Amino acid sequence: MRANILKQISEDMMVTRREVARMAGVSEGTVSNVINGKTCVKPEKRDHVMNVIRQLKYIPNQAARNLVTSRSSHIGIAIYETTNPYHMEVARMVEEAAIKRGYMVSLFMLDNNMPDKLKVISERRLDGLVNFMTNLYPEGFIADLKEQGTVLVNFDDDAGSMFTQNYMNATKELVETLYNIGHRKIAYLSNFDESGFSADGRGRQFIKSTGELPFERVEIYYNHDFDAGSDRIGQTLAKKLLEDFGDVEAVFCTNDLAAIGCLRTLSDAGKRVPRDISLIGCDDINISRILTPSLTTIAIDKRRQGEDIANNIIDMIEKNAPKVHIEYLAKAVIRESIAPRPKN
Amino acid sequence: MRANILKQISEDMMVTRREVARMAGVSEGTVSNVINGKTCVKPEKRDHVMNVIRQLKYIPNQAARNLVTSRSSHIGIAIYETTNPYHMEVARMVEEAAIKRGYMVSLFMLDNNMPDKLKVISERRLDGLVNFMTNLYPEGFIADLKEQGTVLVNFDDDAGSMFTQNYMNATKELVETLYNIGHRKIAYLSNFDESGFSADGRGRQFIKSTGELPFERVEIYYNHDFDAGSDRIGQTLAKKLLEDFGDVEAVFCTNDLAAIGCLRTLSDAGKRVPRDISLIGCDDINISRILTPSLTTIAIDKRRQGEDIANNIIDMIEKNAPKVHIEYLAKAVIRESIAPRPKN
DNA sequence: CTGAAAGCGCTTACAG
DNA sequence: CTGAAAGCGCTTACAG
Numbered sequence: 001m002r003a004n005i006l007k008q009i010s011e012d013m014m015v016t017r018r019e020v021a022r023m024a025g026v027s028e029g030t031v032s033n034v035i036n037g038k039t040c041v042k043p044e045k046r047d048h049v050m051n052v053i054r055q056l057k058y059i060p061n062q063a064a065r066n067l068v069t070s071r072s073s074h075i076g077i078a079i080y081e082t083t084n085p086y087h088m089e090v091a092r093m094v095e096e097a098a099i100k101r102g103y104m105v106s107l108f109m110l111d112n113n114m115p116d117k118l119k120v121i122s123e124r125r126l127d128g129l130v131n132f133m134t135n136l137y138p139e140g141f142i143a144d145l146k147e148q149g150t151v152l153v154n155f156d157d158d159a160g161s162m163f164t165q166n167y168m169n170a171t172k173e174l175v176e177t178l179y180n181i182g183h184r185k186i187a188y189l190s191n192f193d194e195s196g197f198s199a200d201g202r203g204r205q206f207i208k209s210t211g212e213l214p215f216e217r218v219e220i221y222y223n224h225d226f227d228a229g230s231d232r233i234g235q236t237l238a239k240k241l242l243e244d245f246g247d248v249e250a251v252f253c254t255n256d257l258a259a260i261g262c263l264r265t266l267s268d269a270g271k272r273v274p275r276d277i278s279l280i281g282c283d284d285i286n287i288s289r290i291l292t293p294s295l296t297t298i299a300i301d302k303r304r305q306g307e308d309i310a311n312n313i314i315d316m317i318e319k320n321a322p323k324v325h326i327e328y329l330a331k332a333v334i335r336e337s338i339a340p341r342p343k344n
Numbered sequence: 345m346r347a348n349i350l351k352q353i354s355e356d357m358m359v360t361r362r363e364v365a366r367m368a369g370v371s372e373g374t375v376s377n378v379i380n381g382k383t384c385v386k387p388e389k390r391d392h393v394m395n396v397i398r399q400l401k402y403i404p405n406q407a408a409r410n411l412v413t414s415r416s417s418h419i420g421i422a423i424y425e426t427t428n429p430y431h432m433e434v435a436r437m438v439e440e441a442a443i444k445r446g447y448m449v450s451l452f453m454l455d456n457n458m459p460d461k462l463k464v465i466s467e468r469r470l471d472g473l474v475n476f477m478t479n480l481y482p483e484g485f486i487a488d489l490k491e492q493g494t495v496l497v498n499f500d501d502d503a504g505s506m507f508t509q510n511y512m513n514a515t516k517e518l519v520e521t522l523y524n525i526g527h528r529k530i531a532y533l534s535n536f537d538e539s540g541f542s543a544d545g546r547g548r549q550f551i552k553s554t555g556e557l558p559f560e561r562v563e564i565y566y567n568h569d570f571d572a573g574s575d576r577i578g579q580t581l582a583k584k585l586l587e588d589f590g591d592v593e594a595v596f597c598t599n600d601l602a603a604i605g606c607l608r609t610l611s612d613a614g615k616r617v618p619r620d621i622s623l624i625g626c627d628d629i630n631i632s633r634i635l636t637p638s639l640t641t642i643a644i645d646k647r648r649q650g651e652d653i654a655n656n657i658i659d660m661i662e663k664n665a666p667k668v669h670i671e672y673l674a675k676a677v678i679r680e681s682i683a684p685r686p687k688n
Numbered sequence: 689c690t691g692a693a694a695g696c697g698c699t700t701a702c703a704g
Numbered sequence: 705c706t707g708a709a710a711g712c713g714c715t716t717a718c719a720g
Contacts, residue, residue: 070696100457385706
């Protein structure tokens with residue numbers, strides 16, 4: 001009873017545009033023009049309206065605005081591996097850039113309740129959706145979004161803009177570095193299957209670069225399991241590696257999290273990094289820099305990529321800008337986890 | 345030109361409730377009742393309407409629903425330290441529980457563009473907001489949200505429900521464990537200032553427990569710097585620690601990230617964990633388990649807390665449920681980063 | 689430069 | 705059990 005009365009009071013206190021207009025002695029349309037920064041309002045009138053807005057503590061209702069403009073000013077980012085900090089780190093950059101242009105961004109963690117979340121994405125009429133997943137969406141979902149006019153990023157070249165990384169140089173540099181510091185037996189632990197491995201060029205480049213130098217043994221191990229989590233995959237692959245290729249001297253992993261898992265397994269087996277084995281990750285997640293040993297990895301400029309994604313999406317939404325395909329040159333970041341092969 | 349035509353076509357294709365109603369030969373109100381699961385619709389009519397919905401691929405427009413119900417079915421989580429995985433880990437649990445009840449949740453990373461993001465929170469009429477920050481909101485923000493009827497969690501006892509952790513037992517257990525395995529010189533590196541240190545009971549309990557045992561030296565170091573990030577603070581405090589208290593044998597940190605930073609500094613100074621110094625974190629972030637050495641820490645049940653938060657918020661929104669204050673008993677998780685003091 | 693009016697896509701009493 | 709109607713809070717042509 002008490003709660004209901006309170007609720008009603010607070011409802012009454014929610015001030016709407018009508019009251020602002022009445023109080024300011026103008027029409028609702030004019031208030032709208034002021035709020036949306038239209039230049040057609042006389043400065044003194046504009047200031048007056050602004051004052052009334054402040055006085056009344058008027059807060060516009062986005063839902064109403066969304067309805068009439070059929071824009072949500074809302075961008076989604078679809079991720080799958082929620083435990084991998086990398087996704088958050090670039091999502092954060094997307095958000096930071098988007099908010100400056102008046103867009104909010106939400107993360108959709110599609111590793112659980114996917115159908116419910118896809119429903120939310122459609123029903124909220126998201127203006128844009130960025131794909132950070134490598135796995136598939138259900139039949140028709142993408143088509144439905146397209147029909148709604150949702151701007152799609154990183155789905156595929158047909159669907160919309162693509163922002164990808166070029167790992168070739170970095171991979172080449174790291175392979176050569178390993179060779180130069182004396183390693184002759186190296187392995188790659190891939191969180192993808194064989195076709196995924198070469199999809200972003202890392203695999204192709206790894207095979208190419210290792211082929212060009214007289215390594216003694218080069219192996220690639222695959223474990224493509226969406227639901228295991230990168231760290232688990234890293235551990236599993238490392239176990240296989242030690243069984244099959246016990247005298248390996250240096251290991252590449254698909255990402256930093258997998259490298260951390262790999263490190264764990266190596267350490268359990270009494271192998272020390274980098275004394276016994278050199279270790280290389282990818283992504284340069286924030287934590288890699290301060291791990292002990294700090295992790296050698298491959299980095300892209302997350303801030304730049306995040307900003308580019310946000311700005312491109314918004315340009316496409318607002319100005320019908322063309323879709324783009326931007327490739328970022330990844331860089332090798334050399335840290336403690338690799339070391340020269342001791343002469344024996 | 346071409347783009348405009350396409351846009352118009354796709355706009356035309358966006359099917360609304362009216363078309364569903366017409367096609368099904370019922371009124372819009374009935375379609376609404378079907379969609380919202382009202383029991384008052386005759387089963388065969390309901391099935392028929394459902395079929396038409398599927399056929400037309402009708403997707404309800406949340407913005408319209410929000411406007412008329414003055415509910416957004418949208419919950420926010422305010423975080424500050426975006427680089428700390430802990431927040432994401434419990435946010436994910438909140439989200440998982442919320443989506444099952446039809447609510448979406450969005451993260452608001454308030455370490456940047458705070459005013460813009462607070463504006464978004466108000467204008468989107470979020471139904472609920474969970475606070476994960478320890479720093480302050482601008483004057484009036486909380487009051488404004490309250491006035492809007494936003495359900496507030498973890499702000500303060502007056503403002504709404506509280507979900508807190510009780511670290512007392514875990515802290516006591518860890519202090520005693522350190523003593524029992526031979527440590528006599530211990531320190532606490534606090535990411536809070538002196539008053540914050542005892543706010544969640546960890547500080548009080550640390551002082552109490554260390555006072556009850558014949559330790560040789562016990563020190564607490566403070567560094568309260570919102571913008572540094574826990575890992576940096578851990579590093580800075582560890583430097584101070586080594587200068588001031590070089591023969592320290594065991595160290596507590598405010599959280600796992602700070603402990604990782606501390607480990608980094610210790611390692612740079614040639615100190616090994618746990619051989620030379622035992623190290624303890626707090627939060628049990630996912631990565632702590634697989635670090636090398638794995639991190640001794642203090643854990644709460646993130647899933648349970650996340651579920652409780654989501655369900656309480658939604659119960660408050662929908663059923664006017666009373667606010668609650670739930671305290672979770674944290675548990676010590678003993679791993680490799682602590683070890684017996686070697687006899688010398 | 690400004691106001692009156694129509695309409696965005698829903699939900700919810702209210703009759704019947 | 706169902707339909708007609710009002711209205712949620714905005715924006716946007718359109719007159720003037």
